[in-house]
Amino acid sequence: MPAAIRTDALTKDYAVGFWRKRPYRALDALTLEVPAGEVFGFLGPNGAGKTTTLKLLMQLIFPTAGRAEILGRPAGDVATRRRIGYLPENPYFYDYLTAEELLQYFGRLFGYDAAERRRRIGALLDRVGIASERRLQLRKFSKGMLQRVGIAQALLNDPEVVFLDEPMSGLDPIGRRDVRALILELRDQGRTVFFSSHILADAEALCGRVAVVAAGRLAAAGRLSDLHAFQARGWELVVAGLTPEVIARLGAAAGRATEISPGRYTLELSLSQPPERLLPELTAAGGTLVSLNPLRDSLEDFFMQRVAAVGRGARGDTPGSGA
């Protein structure tokens, strides 16, 4: 599958300090490839370099070194912008316009005629759930409603690639559910969705692939299922109807036994202890198996480990202080 987005040693330094300017590396040689038609999660804590990367891809800032391509064209190519959509982080739009007027304005920039603009805007405002507020000035919108307007403007041109910077930010649970559904819908339509987030549950629910950035550097990238940390590291059994003596015996064989309610226990087995070996003894003692699940690190655990690992490498304030 061809890459929708490609970055090659993309680097960005900022000058910081008031009197004596010194360079600060916000992004350090990011090399990334996002296949077309996938939902790609770009994860990292605040200040990791996620927004910097998105701004470089939109050419809102210029790279110090390296390059970026979208749909095979250099980032910043004006013609390519007809094929992409972008939701900035905490979007702000002209507050003297209504939601409909804003989309009309952007629709004109794409060159759509009046009928086409009406059709697209009507459908989008319905889709993001603010059709009834279409004639309300944006200054009266809540943060969550502005986020929905932001998503609508990002999808106005039916983009092949959609960049969403923290799309769940400011949304209530219903809004988050709606946006998740929307992202999956975009994926099912064959579009590429590149979204940044520090909310790991969103990535787990939506992404085929992820990249984790920390301190401006790529900490890990790949399919969620391929990343070592997400592979099973053992088994967790929930059992019921057993006496403490039986549990003590089973627990000795298992890694750890914990009582979660009277007569109900969890047993954790290592990967080398197949759970089926315990089942005959369990049934013979009159117990029942309530559930059996693989044990694996959550994305959260993985994230923290990688961030800590990269943090130990330390982001220098000077370029080239460590890649």
Place this chain on the structure above:
Amino acid sequence: MRVIRTVAVNVFRESVRDRVPYNLVAFAVLLMAASYILGQLTAGQDVKIIKDLGLAATSIFGLFIAIFIGIGLVSKEVERRSVYALLAKPLSRSQFILGKYLGLALTLTVNVAVMTVALYAVLAYMGWVQTPAMKAAAELPAVDPALLKAVLLITIELMVVTALALFFSTFSTPLLSAALTLGIYIAGRFNADLRHLDAIVNARPVVWLARAAYHVLPDFAAFDVKTEVVHGLPVPAGYLAATAGNGVLYIAALVAAATLIFSRRDFK
């Protein structure tokens, strides 16, 4: 061109919704009040005074709009981050700058046009209530088309000020942009003094600096022909064309410089 026009129309809409029209109401009220009061106080000079007052108010109100909207044209978009979503659309940064400039130029042109119509309406009323003796004594008609020469140069002067404000707003804060634009405007009004500074100052570096400033700064005094048109002095067409041409060149240079700076700017 469609993209530039779209951006320009949005600037116009913004200025209308930002209550710029209130400025016009203030202008009309000021003129009507002045005409009434002057009618009570002066004998025969009221039409001249209204012409003078009307043209000066057009210039000052326009200057106010040009500076205070001009300085926010780009910096406000960057500060509030509305430029992020906009520049991800199919328009280049130069189209953005040009659209912004033309939008405010359109706002100013409409503003000046409405103020001119208001001025002529007041003058027509004053001409209508004049006695035949007063009419015969007046050197010029109350509704004098020559005023349009001054209006033309005021409009071009305001366009130059807008271009200055836009230029500064591409790289500095609104406050600094306002100070710089106003500073250059004031210095430009005294441009002729800079040229002849050697008559009163001996220090050579200061004279050179003043000469350099004279060549770089726009000569805003040249755009002011209010006294000439009000008192019926000639304003040759050649002078009008040369001054207007000079203004247009200045605008082109400033907008080109603004585009160049903005095209390389990082939005942190």
